[in-house]
Amino acid sequence: SQTIHQWPATLVQPVGSPLSLECTVEGTSNPNLYWYRQAAGRGLQLLFYSVGIGQISSEVPQNLSASRPQDRQFILSSKKLLLSDSGFYLCAWSAGGRDYGYTFGSGTRLTVV
Amino acid sequence: KQEVTQIPAALSVPEGENLVLNCSFTDSAIYNLQWFRQDPGKGLTSLLLIQSSQREQTSGRLNASLDKSSGRSTLYIAASQPGDSATYLCAVKASGTYKYIFGTGTRLKVLA
Numbered sequence: 001s002q003t004i005h006q007w008p009a010t011l012v013q014p015v016g017s018p019l020s021l022e023c024t025v026e027g028t029s030n031p032n033l034y035w036y037r038q039a040a041g042r043g044l045q046l047l048f049y050s051v052g053i054g055q056i057s058s059e060v061p062q063n064l065s066a067s068r069p070q071d072r073q074f075i076l077s078s079k080k081l082l083l084s085d086s087g088f089y090l091c092a093w094s095a096g097g098r099d100y101g102y103t104f105g106s107g108t109r110l111t112v113v
Numbered sequence: 114k115q116e117v118t119q120i121p122a123a124l125s126v127p128e129g130e131n132l133v134l135n136c137s138f139t140d141s142a143i144y145n146l147q148w149f150r151q152d153p154g155k156g157l158t159s160l161l162l163i164q165s166s167q168r169e170q171t172s173g174r175l176n177a178s179l180d181k182s183s184g185r186s187t188l189y190i191a192a193s194q195p196g197d198s199a200t201y202l203c204a205v206k207a208s209g210t211y212k213y214i215f216g217t218g219t220r221l222k223v224l225a
Binding site (some may be wrong): 006027032034042043044046049051059088090092096098099101102104105106107109 | 140144145149154155157158159162163191202204206210211212213214215216217218
C-alpha cells in the first residue's frame, strides 16, 4: 500500500534562517506531488506541484522554492524565512492522471519567530 | 477562475442528528470533487471522491452527492456522533488541471 511521510512535525525557526521540509511517498511510482500551506484560520493555498522528476509548477510567487530530486521525494525550501511564512504545511500525492484524488501527509507546523 | 464556497462556516448539532454540509463551485467543468476531514492540528483525511460522471458516493454513514450543472455538492452525515466533530473541506479538480481548489471548510461540532 502507498504511504506518505512528511517531516518534521513541528518546527520553530528564527526570521532569516533557512528552511527545508521533506516529503516522501512509498509504494507507488511517478506520483503527482503537491505542497499546500494553511495559515491560521484560512483555507489551503497551493504553493507548488510536480508531475514528474525535475518538473515544478509554482502557484504563488514568494520566497519559497520546491524541488523534486527523486521520483518520490518533494522538498520545500527557503533561503531566508519571513514571519509571514508561519503556517501549517501539507504535502499531498496523487496517482498520475486527473481521475485520482489526493492523499495528504500529516503536516508540518512551522512557526517563524 | 474556479472558486469553491462552503456554507455554513460552522455548525453545532446534538448527537444523533442527520446533517448536510454544502459545497458550491463556480465552474462546472470539473474532473472530480473530493471531501476531506481535518481534525485540529492534523492533516487531511480523504472521505469520498466523486468523479464528474457520478452522482453520488457512499461510505458508511457518509453520502456525498454531485450536481455539476448547478455547481453543487452535499455531504450527508447520518446519525452524527461526537467523534464526527472536525472541519470538513471539499475540493474541486478543474478540467485541464492536476490541482484541487479547496473551499474554506465547515467546522462541525457534535454535542454529546
